[in-house]
Amino acid sequence: MHLGKKIIIGLVAVVALLWVGAYIAVQLAFPPEKIKAIVSVQASKAMNRDVSIGGASIGIFPNLKIALKDLRVANAPGFSPDPTLSIRELGLSVSVMSLLRFSPVINEIRLNEPEILYEVDAKGKNNLEGLFGTEEVEAVADTAQVQSPVALALQAFIIQDGRVRYRNLRDGQEVVLNRINQRASLDVDQKLENIRTAGELMIREIQISDRSSGIKKGNISVAIKHDVNADLPGEKMRINGIELTFQDVKANLEGEIADFTTGPLALDLRFAAPDISLASVIREIPPGVHAEIGNILAEGTMGLKGWVKGKLDSTDIPSLQVDFELKDGAISHKELGEGIHNLHVRAVATADSFDLKDFGFELASNPVTMTALLSGLRDEFPQLNHFALNSVVDLSKLVPLLVKLGLLPEGPQLEGLVKSDVKANGRLNPQDPTALSVMGEVELENILVKDESLPMPVRAKGRITLTDEKITEDLALQIGESDVSVQGSLSHYLALVLPEKAQGKVPLIRLKVTSEYLNLDELLAGQKKTESQDGPPMRAFPELPKVDAVVEVNLARTQFLDMAMTDFKSTTKVANQVADTDVKGRLYTGGFSSKMRFDLLDPTDAKVGLSLKVDKVEANDFISRLNDKIPAGNRLTRTMSRMDSTLFGKFTLNADLVTHGLPHTFAENLTGTIYTQLSDGRIAETGLISSLSGALGKVNESLRFGELSFSLFESTLEAVAGRLQVKHANFRNTPVGDIEVLGDIGFDNTLALSLANYLPPAMSKRVTGATGALSSQVAKLSGVPALANASVIPQDNQGRAILYYQIGGTLASPSFSLDAGRMAKEAGGGVKSQLEDQARQKADELKARAEAEKRKLEEQAKARVDSEKDKLEEKVEEKKQEATEKAKDKAKSILKGLGR
Secondary structure, three states: OHHHHHHHHHHHHHHHHHHHHHHHHHHHHOOHHHHHHHHHHHHHHHHOOOEEOOEEEEEOOOEEEEEEEEEEEOOOOOOOOOOOEEEEEEEEEEEHHHHHOOOOEEEEEEEEEEEEEEEEOOOOOEOOOOOOOOOOOOOOOOHHHOOOOOOEEEEEEEEEEEEEEEEEOOOOEEEEEEEEEEEEEEEEOOOOOOEEEEEEEEEEEEEEEEOOOOEEEEEEEEEEEEEEEEEOOOOEEEEEEEEEEEOOEEEEEEEEEEOOOOOOEEEEEEEEEEEEEHHHHHHOOOOOOOOOHHHEEEEEEEEEEEEEEEEEOOOOOOEEEEEEEEEEEEEEEOOOOOOEEEEEEEEEEEOOEEEEEEEEEEEOOEEEEEEEEEEOOOOOOOEEEEEEEEEEEEHHHHHHHHHHOOOOOOOOEEEEEEEEEEEEEEEOOOOOHHHEEEEEEEEEEEEEEEOOOOOOOEEEEEEEEEOOOEEEEEEEEEEOOEEEEEEEEEEOHHHHOOHHHOOOOOOEEEEEEEEOOEEHHHHOOOOOOOOOOOOOOOOOOOOOOOOEEEEEEEEEEEEEOOEEEEEEEEEEEEEOOEEEEEEEEEEOOEEEEEEEEEEOOOOOOEEEEEEEEEEEEEHHHHHHHHOOOOOOOOHHHHHHHOHHHOEEEEEEEEEEEEEEEOHHHOOOOOEEEEEEEEEEEEEOOOHHHHHHHHHHHHHOHHHOOOOEEEEEEEEEEEEEOOEEEEEEEEEEEEOOEEEEEEEEEEOOOEEEEEEEEEOOHHHHHHHOOOOOHHHHHHHHHHOOOOEOOEOOOOEOOOOOEEEEEEEEEEOOOEEEEEOHHHHHHHHHHHHHHHHHHHHHHHHHHHHHHHHHHHHHHHHHHHHHHHHHHHHHHHHHHHHHHHHHHHHHHHHHHHHHHHHO
């Protein structure tokens, strides 16, 4: 016995010496600095990051223990200086005897105060990229052949006061999981047929912040308990229980999962989340989501339970059922007297159907109920077996509550009742919309709408009716002093969903709008006219809906810009992307009518035709009515739209125009004629009128004027090649006489015009004098000297002086230059004719004088000739008498001789 004791004591001493020797050997072989260096180098190499260790120790009695302190893994370059991973203390304890039995038992793995940092930079890259290098791990092909070299047991895996931080620098988000504590165990047999893990993870505080939305939330706790058995070779996992606790909400899952590697995955699971407090759900919504969350009161409990069983593959869907129920519900707000009460929901969903068995609530004693059953979810076209909605909604109670709940924006105030009774059933086949039958009506009762965007309250009443083929409405609106009645219908409305499957049916809109009195000044009060903003040109018109439409508007009296319009009628027909509109009405004593066609068959090249007739309408009124409608796509139309305060008189217009293209090319493609007439009119002082007055004032100061009045203005314009050709434009009886204009005006406002001003007789005398500055200028250009009795200023056959001008520049800033060349040419011909007349007169005078002198000389010569002739005749007579006497004497002598 004594010998036995000695042997035992000796063995113990030997073992003790062996343990001491081993301990000394380990301490000598692995001093702390060497352990730190080994772990640091190997860990840095494995993790592809710098790893530092503050301290290290190793022990072998009674268990193998390894401890590392202040372990830090450096962050990736370009991110914050904080480490990616830090652990205050990492401890490992392994049973030495279990190692000797080749059945390792890990007593404990403990992580004290571990912290993980996950960051995303502004470019979307994260700091974990490249961690552990980029080598891929070869996948295991056959789980059935896998087994552990030894049985393994982990009695405790402990995390104490851990922390995980997520930072997204790009989106300004941060999530922090604080006070993470876990205790879990793991048993692994050598054949991996009985693997069990159990434990609990608790996160006692979660903090969430989002800089962009302003959401901040803290004091969120989550706990997860699990108890799971797995048979890897048998591909089975038994979930004894997984319980998730979020604040005071609990959910659990249990069941089996099989065939998770060879597939298809087989499920047999049950889940439940009973007795969820609606108040708790509302309470957990962060205040940043909506400012009124803290004032919302909620009651009632929700419950969710269900099961799923079957295989997950492409040909089959597992059996599924989910039951949801909400009972004894109520939602209200501290500042509102009434809220939703008696809120209840019961719904059952399966893999092939959704059955809303009951949904309803009451608001101010007004009930709302709805039921629906949708079946055949696995079919190509599910079946809506029944849908029923029956409700009476008091908007004055519902809208404020929805605003407080954040479901509607603040602003509009609505009152009145909306009563609905709608039913539907049929197959949901988009290829045949008529397979769904819808019947019902919605009645609006004493509706009142108030909003800052509306100049005054709007009251409405009426009814909307739905059938399988048509939606009809009959509404009456009262807006301030204005009344509007709207009657309309939309036929074949289901064809709007898939028009190509509508079996040739085209949706048809019919709308009739009537009003006894419409005060647009009141309706548009406070609205400001905005100038069009330049932007990229439109590439194509948006395609019109595939609908036909007929819209009729009849307005008995309309007040707009302090103008009274009566008997306004408009009819618009739309078919096959073409819209035709006829408009007519009366404006004071005048009238107008218009026809317009808008063809959008080619959305990149619209074709527009406009015929517009205006008969003796006040010009100021007419332009005022149109100035918001004129497309200001170029400078000319913008200038025209601003002429409502400058042009006055009885206006007549006859225009026939066509164009094509897109809005920015309409002007340059415009063709057609425009005839205008303005009687008893005037044009206020504008840039054009001021420039004309200044040009005439340079001729004679008496020709200056302020505004231009006239008895009649007529013009014929032709639009072609991006310009308005002025075929003729005449002003009659202006303060400076008649004016005629020819030339063209560009749609960019540029002018290329010639103007002829026929001055009144009294003014003509002031400018046609030979010694005047204008005469001197024209005489110089004509090369004909100004004569005292000859005017070098052109005149018409009525004796009116004519002034010619060339007009350039723009409508806003025109330039007038005297066309002295034309004046000189026309005036020079007159002077030459006058000088020729004077020369002819002088020649005639000289000729007359010569002829008179000639006659005098001839008379004197004749007188001398006559005198000489008389003398000669006297001498001849004397000679004759002498001869006669001699003859008588001789005869006597002879007779005497005979007688003897």
